[in-house]
Amino acid sequence: MNILATEYSLRHKALELYVAGCKGPHCPGCHNPETWSFDQGVPFDTVTKREIETKIKDFAHMIDNIWVLGGEPIDQDRKALEELLSFLRGFRPVWLFTRYELSEVSENILCHCSYVKTGRYNEDKLVDDNVQHGVKLASSNQKIHRLNN
Numbered sequence: 001m002n003i004l005a006t007e008y009s010l011r012h013k014a015l016e017l018y019v020a021g022c023k024g025p026h027c028p029g030c031h032n033p034e035t036w037s038f039d040q041g042v043p044f045d046t047v048t049k050r051e052i053e054t055k056i057k058d059f060a061h062m063i064d065n066i067w068v069l070g071g072e073p074i075d076q077d078r079k080a081l082e083e084l085l086s087f088l089r090g091f092r093p094v095w096l097f098t099r100y101e102l103s104e105v106s107e108n109i110l111c112h113c114s115y116v117k118t119g120r121y122n123e124d125k126l127v128d129d130n131v132q133h134g135v136k137l138a139s140s141n142q143k144i145h146r147l148n149n
């Protein structure tokens with residue numbers, strides 16, 4: 001599994017971590033086709049772990065949550081994703097953003113997450129008012145689930 005990028009979201013007080021790769025069939029109208037390839041970014045390993053930890057500690061006062069996005073996190077190597085989520089939850093509550101439904105995500109993944117955004121981007125169901133847990137979602141079919149972790 002490769003890490004494509006990290007960003008700070010001041011608005012959501014979150015460190016955003018993007019994993020590289022999203023398997024087809026892709027969502028029509030996807031705004032991030034540059035994230036589809038698995039063959040980009042840097043491997044998630046001990047070096048990247050240290051770098052992520054530094055990013056969290058350097059701006060600890062600005063980060064309430066850690067968001068894991070893609071690409072598509074659930075299309076990643078399952079063991080590597082579990083390791084990433086387990087590592088991150090040691091610092092802050094983890095939010096996982098996926099196009100899959102909650103029933104399609106394994107318990108080994110969910111147990112590390114405090115929030116999970118589900119549902120694929122659907123350009124036929126675009127809305128302006130789907131705000132859940134302070135996050136605006138693009139289409140009406142998408143949800144954010146609060147988990148008991």
Ligand code: SF4
Binds near residue numbers: 072
């Ligand atoms: S899951 Fe995300 S990255 Fe993949 S096609 Fe859909 S919107 Fe694009």
